[in-house]
Amino acid sequence: MRVGVIGGGQLARMMVPPAVALGIEIRVLAEAEGMSAEIAATAVGDYRDAATVLSFASDVDVVTFDHEHVPQPVLTELGERGVSVHPGPEPLAVAQDKLWMRERLTQLGAPVPDWAAVHDEAELADFLAAHGGAAVVKTPRGGYDGKGVRVVRSADAVADWFAVVDEHASGGALLVEELVDFRRELAQLVARRPSGELAAWPLVETVQRDGVCAEVTAPAPGASVELVAEAAALAESIATGLGVTGVLAVELFETADGRLLVNELAMRPHNTGHWTIDGCVTSQFEQHLRAVLDLPLGATTPHAAWSVMVNVLGGPVGASMPERYAGALAAEPGVKFHSYGKPSRPGRKVGHVTAVGDDLEAVRARARAAAGFFEG
Amino acid sequence: MRVGVIGGGQLARMMVPPAVALGIEIRVLAEAEGMSAEIAATAVGDYRDAATVLSFASDVDVVTFDHEHVPQPVLTELGERGVSVHPGPEPLAVAQDKLWMRERLTQLGAPVPDWAAVHDEAELADFLAAHGGAAVVKTPRGGYDGKGVRVVRSADAVADWFAVVDEHASGGALLVEELVDFRRELAQLVARRPSGELAAWPLVETVQRDGVCAEVTAPAPGASVELVAEAAALAESIATGLGVTGVLAVELFETADGRLLVNELAMRPHNTGHWTIDGCVTSQFEQHLRAVLDLPLGATTPHAAWSVMVNVLGGPVGASMPERYAGALAAEPGVKFHSYGKPSRPGRKVGHVTAVGDDLEAVRARARAAAGFFEG
Numbered sequence: 239m240r241v242g243v244i245g246g247g248q249l250a251r252m253m254v255p256p257a258v259a260l261g262i263e264i265r266v267l268a269e270a271e272g273m274s275a276e277i278a279a280t281a282v283g284d285y286r287d288a289a290t291v292l293s294f295a296s297d298v299d300v301v302t303f304d305h306e307h308v309p310q311p312v313l314t315e316l317g318e319r320g321v322s323v324h325p326g327p328e329p330l331a332v333a334q335d336k337l338w339m340r341e342r343l344t345q346l347g348a349p350v351p352d353w354a355a356v357h358d359e360a361e362l363a364d365f366l367a368a369h370g371g372a373a374v375v376k377t378p379r380g381g382y383d384g385k386g387v388r389v390v391r392s393a394d395a396v397a398d399w400f401a402v403v404d405e406h407a408s409g410g411a412l413l414v415e416e417l418v419d420f421r422r423e424l425a426q427l428v429a430r431r432p433s434g435e436l437a438a439w440p441l442v443e444t445v446q447r448d449g450v451c452a453e454v455t456a457p458a459p460g461a462s463v464e465l466v467a468e469a470a471a472l473a474e475s476i477a478t479g480l481g482v483t484g485v486l487a488v489e490l491f492e493t494a495d496g497r498l499l500v501n502e503l504a505m506r507p508h509n510t511g512h513w514t515i516d517g518c519v520t521s522q523f524e525q526h527l528r529a530v531l532d533l534p535l536g537a538t539t540p541h542a543a544w545s546v547m548v549n550v551l552g553g554p555v556g557a558s559m560p561e562r563y564a565g566a567l568a569a570e571p572g573v574k575f576h577s578y579g580k581p582s583r584p585g586r587k588v589g590h591v592t593a594v595g596d597d598l599e600a601v602r603a604r605a606r607a608a609a610g611f612f613e614g
Numbered sequence: 615m616r617v618g619v620i621g622g623g624q625l626a627r628m629m630v631p632p633a634v635a636l637g638i639e640i641r642v643l644a645e646a647e648g649m650s651a652e653i654a655a656t657a658v659g660d661y662r663d664a665a666t667v668l669s670f671a672s673d674v675d676v677v678t679f680d681h682e683h684v685p686q687p688v689l690t691e692l693g694e695r696g697v698s699v700h701p702g703p704e705p706l707a708v709a710q711d712k713l714w715m716r717e718r719l720t721q722l723g724a725p726v727p728d729w730a731a732v733h734d735e736a737e738l739a740d741f742l743a744a745h746g747g748a749a750v751v752k753t754p755r756g757g758y759d760g761k762g763v764r765v766v767r768s769a770d771a772v773a774d775w776f777a778v779v780d781e782h783a784s785g786g787a788l789l790v791e792e793l794v795d796f797r798r799e800l801a802q803l804v805a806r807r808p809s810g811e812l813a814a815w816p817l818v819e820t821v822q823r824d825g826v827c828a829e830v831t832a833p834a835p836g837a838s839v840e841l842v843a844e845a846a847a848l849a850e851s852i853a854t855g856l857g858v859t860g861v862l863a864v865e866l867f868e869t870a871d872g873r874l875l876v877n878e879l880a881m882r883p884h885n886t887g888h889w890t891i892d893g894c895v896t897s898q899f900e901q902h903l904r905a906v907l908d909l910p911l912g913a914t915t916p917h918a919a920w921s922v923m924v925n926v927l928g929g930p931v932g933a934s935m936p937e938r939y940a941g942a943l944a945a946e947p948g949v950k951f952h953s954y955g956k957p958s959r960p961g962r963k964v965g966h967v968t969a970v971g972d973d974l975e976a977v978r979a980r981a982r983a984a985a986g987f988f989e990g
Contacts, residue, residue: 239936239937251634252634254630254631254634254653255630255631255632255634255635256631258627258628258630258631258653259631259891259950259951259952259953260936260939260951260952260953261934261935261936261952261953261954261955261965262936263955264653277630277634277640277653277654278653515635519948519950519970520947528943533939533940533943534939534940534943534944534947535943535947536943536947536948537947537948539948541917541918542917558637559637560615560636560637560638561615563636563909563910564909564910567904567909567910567911567912568910571896571910571911571912571913572895572912572913572915574635574895575635575636576635576636576637577635577636577637578637579637579639589637594895
């Protein structure tokens with residue numbers, strides 16, 4: 239059994255341990271030498287080049303992804319050559335274009351913020367007028383970790399984006415959404431096999447800082463049984479409705495009045511699921527491999543009442559996480575440390591830590607203290 | 615941080631996931647192409663050849679082992695070149711020679727079965743006469759998984775070994791031990807850093823079949839607080855007394871009258887500790903890496919009340935574990951499956967499964983059922 243992963247980042251890297259455990263051969267097409275998933279990189283090349291990707295795919299049983307950026311023509315050509323690709327081109331098209339994502343979610347009846355495709359400042363001004371004078375504008379393509387997202391209060395605030403809208407827009411438009419009055423952000427992860435089996439992890443609470451995931455608490459504290467069931471059913475209906483295979487992450491707003499709205503989708507293992515490596519019987523990375531190979535899914539039972547994951551962001555240039563282990567490991571022997579094998583840069587995700595236990599405040603304190611060793 | 619592992623078997627393979635997680639670069643000197651630890655193999659060569667080993671060791675921070683068979687002259691030469699080697703030549707000499715092991719354990723005051731070095735049938739006959747006419751004879755070197763071990767009731771039962779005794783004996787002798795009347799077999803694993811820190815896992819019960827580890831239950835059912843404390847103290851005193859660095863496995867007999875006797879030592883991750891991958895906060899493989907790098911040791915807390923590991927032995931030639939996953943994973947979604955990436959052969963250890971939970975009988979039944987999918 240051989241899985242080919244396109245992209246050599248930390249998500250591909252974190253698929254390696256479960257692949258080794260299960261005896262699944264994993265091969266990575268990396269963007270460059272020395273990437274995070276180096277240990278499994280069997281090819282280096284441009285994922286936008288059909289010949290490179292086809293060559294890489296020629297001797298694996300299934301192709302999957304570290305990211306959602308492989309162009310549709312390349313995906314289509316893989317399909318035409320009979321390569322098994324999970325997730326497939328259709329669901330990936332939804333992940334690649336935020337306007338198309340809103341369109342498809344609306345078609346599926348999923349609750350989403352009010353939204354519109356706006357082609358110019360006049361259309362944006364109309365949307366702002368109808369939504370209390372504030373909104374969120376997003377470039378349909380190419381955004382991540384807060385990039386390509388802007389809160390606006392006047393129609394000229396994204397003039398620079400309108401000026402180049404054809405470059406990153408589908409249909410020459412930007413996406414505008416209501417500024418949701420949310421109580422907190424949640425995430426629901428689910429895995430789906432091609433044959434249809436689904437498995438959901440517990441609903442989690444996420445804290446974002448500057449548009450980047452900073453901390454995840456599992457399960458979401460204080461979530462009612464109804465909210466938990468609603469989130470799982472919503473993610474499962476989206477996975478099935480869009481035909482997603484592998485892991486689907488549904489980022490959610492819990493509104494001030496207690497409703498769930500879908501914020502974003504990711505069709506791959508996701509930062510909000512890193513806690514599952516140490517906190518669950520089956521991690522999102524193992525489950526993704528099982529799902530794309532159409533193997534039976536594993537139990538998503540947590541090991542303990544609470545897990546808290548804290549991202550390690552940057553730190554001083556040049557100091558790697560392992561160079562700072564002596565103090566961190568001694569102080570927090572029960573915390574699990576994950577380094578992505580990347581040179582440190584301020585603000586860059588270079589690793590994460592997870593604490594697991596039965597007392598939420600203690601678990602959170604341990605995770606934060608452990609992550610703190612790698613700051614500044 | 616770069617660890618070099620000599621030997622490409624499943625123990626080296628199972629060091630890969632924690633190395634990837636911690637961001638420790640792992641390099642393996644494998645005996646051949648296509649070994650179990652292939653994904654991390656950066657060199658292929660003979661571990662008995664000093665030049666090969668020195669070349670491999672030249673750009674790693676520490677050298678450790680998948681097995682204990684690297685010859686003393688090679689280990690000595692590594693030390694002379696300033697290579698950090700864990701465990702070091704002195705403790706490894708104890709693991710390499712069962713007569714020397716008995717000698718050193720006796721010096722340390724560790725409880726061991728009655729034993730003697732016997733040079734000929736006359737000496738063996740004397741030992742048999744003094745021990746009720748039955749004993750266990752072992753070749754001091756080269757035995758594993760029941761090989762090189764024979765229960766004898768007459769002095770001519772190992773005539774073939776005496777005929778070639780110089781080839782595998784230290785001092786031209788075989789080891790003879792009393793046939794211990796034991797209630798069960800136990801194992802105590804402990805890790806030790808060069809700077810002295812120790813960490814012990816829970817005492818486990820092991821079941822051997824035909825001299826091969828078949829099943830491990832953690833913790834050892836019904837073990838008294840005193841027995842548990844005695845086992846941990848014993849393993850810690852042996853680790854410290856012998857200067858072991860990394861993981862030390864102490865295989866024990868619990869005698870019919872409730873005493874502990876040391877059966878064997880292994881100075882590396884050990885089959886009786888495989889359950890820690892899925893059953894503990896820190897696995898024996900992660901702990902071994904931390905220990906040999908002299909990093910602070912992790913918590914050995916179990917995830918649940920019980921873990922049961924069952925080895926997957928052989929099965930029909932050619933059918934790999936992954937080829938049989940469809941049924942096994944569907945039937946046991948909560949069991950963790952480990953394949954060593956080896957072609958199957960009857961009786962060969964090709965993988966293991968671990969179940970974890972709060973009800974021992976249920977956990978054991980799940981582990982056995984899961985392993986059963988790969989038999990016959």
